[in-house]
Each structure stands twice: as C-alpha cells, then as structure tokens.
Amino acid sequence: MTPTDETRGATAPAPAVRARGVGKTFAATGGEVLALTGVDLEVAAGEFVSLIGPSGCGKSTLLRLVADLDQASAGELEVFGKTPQKARVDQDYGIAFQQAGLLPWRTVAGNISLPLELHRMGRAERDERVAQLAGLVGLSEFVDRYPDQLSGGMQQRVAIARALAENPRLLLMDEPFGALDEMTREYLQSELARIASETGAAVVFVTHSIPEAVYLSDRVVVMSPRPGRITDVIETGFGEERPEGLRESEAYFAKVTAVREALHGSPVERANER
Numbered sequence: 686m687t688p689t690d691e692t693r694g695a696t697a698p699a700p701a702v703r704a705r706g707v708g709k710t711f712a713a714t715g716g717e718v719l720a721l722t723g724v725d726l727e728v729a730a731g732e733f734v735s736l737i738g739p740s741g742c743g744k745s746t747l748l749r750l751v752a753d754l755d756q757a758s759a760g761e762l763e764v765f766g767k768t769p770q771k772a773r774v775d776q777d778y779g780i781a782f783q784q785a786g787l788l789p790w791r792t793v794a795g796n797i798s799l800p801l802e803l804h805r806m807g808r809a810e811r812d813e814r815v816a817q818l819a820g821l822v823g824l825s826e827f828v829d830r831y832p833d834q835l836s837g838g839m840q841q842r843v844a845i846a847r848a849l850a851e852n853p854r855l856l857l858m859d860e861p862f863g864a865l866d867e868m869t870r871e872y873l874q875s876e877l878a879r880i881a882s883e884t885g886a887a888v889v890f891v892t893h894s895i896p897e898a899v900y901l902s903d904r905v906v907v908m909s910p911r912p913g914r915i916t917d918v919i920e921t922g923f924g925e926e927r928p929e930g931l932r933e934s935e936a937y938f939a940k941v942t943a944v945r946e947a948l949h950g951s952p953v954e955r956a957n958e959r
Contacts, residue, residue, distance in 0.1 A: 748859050787844065
C-alpha cells in the first residue's frame with residue numbers, strides 16, 4: 686500500500702510480543718533441561734495467537750517468559766518494545782490461568798476490583814470499572830456472589846474480568862478453559878472472541894485443543910516436542926467475526942486439519958520418517 690499524506694511518516698506500533706532466538710534451560714537433577722530453543726515470534730498489537738503442541742513442549746514456559754514470571758536463558762524478548770519486567774511494572778498485560786485463582790472470601794466484585802485496589806484507584810472510579818467489566822463478561826447479576834456460589838465457567842469469567850481490570854494491551858492465557866465441560870468451553874470461547882474484539886487487546890493463548898486454537902485465533906503457532914521450537918505458523922483467515930456457524934464450516938474444518946497435520950506431520954513427512 687502506498688503511504689498517503691496522513692500515514693506518511695507515521696510510526697508503526699511496536700508488536701505486542703517479539704521473541705528473537707529465545708531459549709530457556711532449567712537446572713535439574715543430573716544436568717540441565719533445555720525447554721525452549723531458538724524461538725522467533727511476533728504477535729501484532731490486537732492479534733489473537735494460540736500456542737499449541739504436545740505436553741512438555743514449552744508453551745507455558747514461553748508464556749511465563751513473556752509475563753516476567755521467569756527469565757529467558759538466551760535470546761531477546763520484548764513486550765510492546767519493552768523488557769518483560771518493564772511491561773509488567775507498566776501493567777501492559779493481564780494474565781489468566783487454568784484455575785481461576787479467586788479469593789474465596791471476596792465477592793465477584795471484590796475479586797475483579799483487587800488489581801484496582803492494589804494500584805489505589807479511587808472508590809467511585811473503581812466501582813464504575815468493576816460494573817463495566819462485570820457487564821463485559823455477563824456477570825452483572827452476580828457481583829455480590831462468592832466464588833463457591835458460581836459454576837466453573839462463571840469463575841473463569843471473573844478471572845478474565847480481573848485480568849482485564851487495568852485495561853491491558855495484552856492478555857496472556859494458559860489453558861483457561863481446560864478444566865471445563867465442552868458446552869461451557871465453547872460458550873466461553875465465543876465470549877473470549879467477543880471480548881478480545883471489543884477491547885482490542887492482543888491475546889497469547891496456550892491450549893492443547895486444536896479446534897479451540899483454530900476457532901479463536903488469527904494465527905496458530907505449532908511447537909515441537911522438547912526442546913520446544915516453532916515448527917509451523919498457520920493463519921486462519923477468519924477475520925474478527927466468529928459467527929455461530931463457523932465451527933460447522935468447511936473453512937474451519939480445513940484449518941483444523943492443517944493444524945493437526947502440522948502437529949503430527951503430513952502423510953508425506955510421516956512416510957519419509959519411516
């Protein structure tokens with residue numbers, strides 16, 4: 686595209702995540718364990734990217750490096766052009782795990798508001814933000830309930846709202862729907878796609894589910910067994926909308942097949958390995 690007068694000279698936004706040659710080695714009894722090696726990846730601002738691969742391939746490790754919960758042993762890693770540590774301090778990302786991790790003595794509103802309280806947001810502004818987030822995740826009628834009064838899916842929606850409390854530009858999610866039944870999982874996938882579209886946040890999403898990765902993502906990043914490295918990146922091409930019938934479409938099934946073959950190797954590749 687030829688730049689116009691308006692766009693000429695404009696600076697492109699920094700990627701949400703940029704990894705160059707990232708590796709991670711863990712100390713272990715009897716020697717070191719190489720978990721990740723040579724990971725090169727860019728996630729654009731506002732993009733939804735899923736990481737998929739066999740257990741132990743380093744998906745969650747890579748997410749932890751981005752979140753500054755651990756440090757890379759090799760390579761360079763940036764979050765919006767900053768170190769992961771600086772991005773954490775600047776509250777550029779929110780994070781949600783497989784377990785909701787809610788405080789049982791706090792209500793839905795109290796759990797959502799926790800990050801806002803920690804950063805000393807005023808009461809009126811905090812209450813307004815909590816109400817907005819509860820509406821976003823469809824829990825406006827449950828703000829006074831406690832976690833043990835909620836279903837597993839509702840608890841995960843509270844966790845997502847809490848992760849979004851500080852208006853992060855990036856959402857990091859480590860199998861947040863893995864422990865849920867299939868119907869709840871599909872419902873929350875649709876809700877997450879809607880929330881990501883409405884907030885404009887980039888998402889890095891770890892999953893073991895091929896259909897989930899394809900349904901949610903702009904791109905699916907396929908990783909190898911340990912030491913984890915990126916072996917393929919598959920674009921879904923679905924755009925922002927996730928209509929109700931997408932899961933039944935030929936385009937969807939074609940992408941599910943493409944990711945499955947990338948994970949397990951195409952028929953030709955498997956024949957060559959024999």
